[in-house]
Amino acid sequence: MVDFENTEIAFRQKNKNQLRKAYWLFRMLASPTLVKVGSFFTRTAIKTRLPVSWALKPTVFNHFCGGEAIDACDPVIQKLGEANVQTILDYSAEGKESDADFDYTREQIIATIDKAKGEPNIPYAVFKPTGVARFALLEKVQEGDSLTQAEQLEFGRVRERFHTICEHAVKQGVPVMIDSEESWIQTVVDELVEELMFRYNEKEPLVFNTLQMYRHDRLEYLKDFTKRARQNGVYSAFKLVRGAYMEKERARAAKHGYPSPIYPDKPGTDQAYNDAVSFCLDNIKDVAVCVGTHNELSCERAVEKIAAIGIEADHPHVSFAQLLGMSDHISYNLAAAGYNVCKYVPYGPVKTVIPYLIRRAEENTSVAGQTGRELFLLRKELKRRKK
Numbered sequence: 555m556v557d558f559e560n561t562e563i564a565f566r567q568k569n570k571n572q573l574r575k576a577y578w579l580f581r582m583l584a585s586p587t588l589v590k591v592g593s594f595f596t597r598t599a600i601k602t603r604l605p606v607s608w609a610l611k612p613t614v615f616n617h618f619c620g621g622e623a624i625d626a627c628d629p630v631i632q633k634l635g636e637a638n639v640q641t642i643l644d645y646s647a648e649g650k651e652s653d654a655d656f657d658y659t660r661e662q663i664i665a666t667i668d669k670a671k672g673e674p675n676i677p678y679a680v681f682k683p684t685g686v687a688r689f690a691l692l693e694k695v696q697e698g699d700s701l702t703q704a705e706q707l708e709f710g711r712v713r714e715r716f717h718t719i720c721e722h723a724v725k726q727g728v729p730v731m732i733d734s735e736e737s738w739i740q741t742v743v744d745e746l747v748e749e750l751m752f753r754y755n756e757k758e759p760l761v762f763n764t765l766q767m768y769r770h771d772r773l774e775y776l777k778d779f780t781k782r783a784r785q786n787g788v789y790s791a792f793k794l795v796r797g798a799y800m801e802k803e804r805a806r807a808a809k810h811g812y813p814s815p816i817y818p819d820k821p822g823t824d825q826a827y828n829d830a831v832s833f834c835l836d837n838i839k840d841v842a843v844c845v846g847t848h849n850e851l852s853c854e855r856a857v858e859k860i861a862a863i864g865i866e867a868d869h870p871h872v873s874f875a876q877l878l879g880m881s882d883h884i885s886y887n888l889a890a891a892g893y894n895v896c897k898y899v900p901y902g903p904v905k906t907v908i909p910y911l912i913r914r915a916e917e918n919t920s921v922a923g924q925t926g927r928e929l930f931l932l933r934k935e936l937k938r939r940k941k
Contacts (some may be wrong), residue, residue: 556857556891558850561935563890564883567633570939574822576879577932583915584925588908593912607904618879619646620899624665627901630878634897635675638889642678642875643669645803646900646910647685654712659685662717662902664722671726677873677896678762678844679723682733685721687712692739699910713746724760731793731844734764737803737815748779752788759791759842759871762909767827768797768816776830780841790837793875794830796823798913828855835859837873842871845895848881848924853888867892880924883931909927 565573570714582588596610607615618629624643631641634930645662647655663681670676683692691708694701701709716732723730734740734749747763754761763779765772776792783790797803800816817823834843845856853874860867873894876885889895900910 556854556887556893558853558883558887559931559934560887561883561931561938564886564931565935566886567637570936573932573936573939576617577929577936579613580925580928580932589915593916596908596912609906610911611904614915615904615907618877618900618911619907620878620901622901622903624662624669625855627899630899631673631675634899637886638895639885640675640677640894640896641899642680642896643676644680644682644900645685645906646682646902648909648913649684650685653708656686656688656711656715660719663719665833667723667726667728667730670728677894678729678731679719679735680731680898681719683716683735683739683746685888686715689739690740692735695765695902696739696742703938712752716746716750720754720761724754727760727793729760729762729791729842731762732764734795734798736799736806737769738806740766744775751791752784752786755783755788755791762791762793762842762844764795764846765794765830766795766797767830768800768823770815770817770822772828773826773830773833776833780833780837784840789840789842790834790871791842792830792834793846794827794834794850795846796827814931824852826847828852832859833854835865838865838869838871839862844873844875846875848876848884850884853884857891857893868894870894882926 568576582592588621620630620641622644627641628645634641643661643666645666650656650659659681663679663686666676667679670679688708688818691705691712694705695709718728732743735743744763747761750761751763751835765776767773776790780790797816803816804814817826827847827849828851831843831845832855834841835856845853846855856874860869860872865872873896874888874894875884875898876882878897878899885895885897900907
């Protein structure tokens with residue numbers, strides 16, 4: 555068993571000032587009103603081109619991000635590596651609309667792949683589909699609407715970006731994870747990713763899809779794809795997360811009058827998540843899984859399952875992942891016990907990653923118990939150091 559309450563290991567790399575700073579940051583995130591007001595003013599400042607970097611960089615940005623450029627993340631990569639925690643560099647551009655922006659993001663992702671090839675502390679690359687594709691276009695494709703000639707060409711460029719990134723990753727021997735999106739564009743994303751998985755996962759798991767397990771159809775999808783992959787002689791590879799768009803999913807379903815695609819309660823999501831992890835581990839010979847969660851119980855059950863089936867803690871097909879600045883008690887204690895552990899390390903100019911930072915703040919506020927758990931452990935470690 556891994557002791558996730560061992561705060562000495564969890565916060566070993568933080569001095570008292572850094573602990574206090576983290577504590578007050580999570581105190582702010584614990585206030586829904588403060589987060590809502592702060593998000594509103596930040597979005598307004600962006601639209602009106604008011605300077606906000608001076609306020610965000612030393613606080614939220616420095617806590618949740620690695621730097622404004624790839625090389626600026628080097629100190630974070632090195633520090634995490636000293637604790638046997640690896641890094642996934644994530645160029646966190648969201649909400650872009652132009653081909654120029656999408657092409658720039660593609661080049662950033664390719665640069666992270668090149669960085670990973672020469673850096674043992676970076677085991678994966680990652681990209682978000684809407685970082686290289688226009689949301690409205692993906693939505694139109696999924697709905698089956700007729701595309702104009704210009705849109706057909708645009709979607710061709712989207713597919714080309716996906717293939718260019720994954721082809722480069724395969725050449726460099728770097729596995730690449732493709733993040734999930736809202737359900738009303740996820741089907742077309744799945745189709746793009748499946749095409750890549752069938753092409754590139756023949757010899758080893760190099761292309762990973764991401765499943766949001768709060769969707770009640772994802773466990774069946776996982777099992778179905780694994781069956782199809784096995785029939786075609788390729789590896790399945792998945793990052794499993796609970797889900798990031800709960801309020802949006804429910805609101806859209808209600809607005810358009812269709813059944814919500816997500817479980818009505820947390821126990822349903824938890825059960826599906828743990829069942830998905832168990833399924834992947836039971837099929838570990840030709841399935842690779844990244845257990846992407848901040849849930850201690852899910853990590854405990856994964857650790858128990860790994861022991862039960864008798865595979866090594868650092869099996870190459872199994873990893874755990876959390877976000878930089880969150881759940882250090884999970885990441886560092888798992889790493890100390892010998893498991894493969896990664897931190898997602900977002901980077902980019904402050905203004906570029908503001909949508910990501912706002913989403914992080916809002917998720918911390920909406921996930922019951924998340925911020926409270928962070929505060930409890932930070933208080934515990936500060937108290938321990940006073941002895």
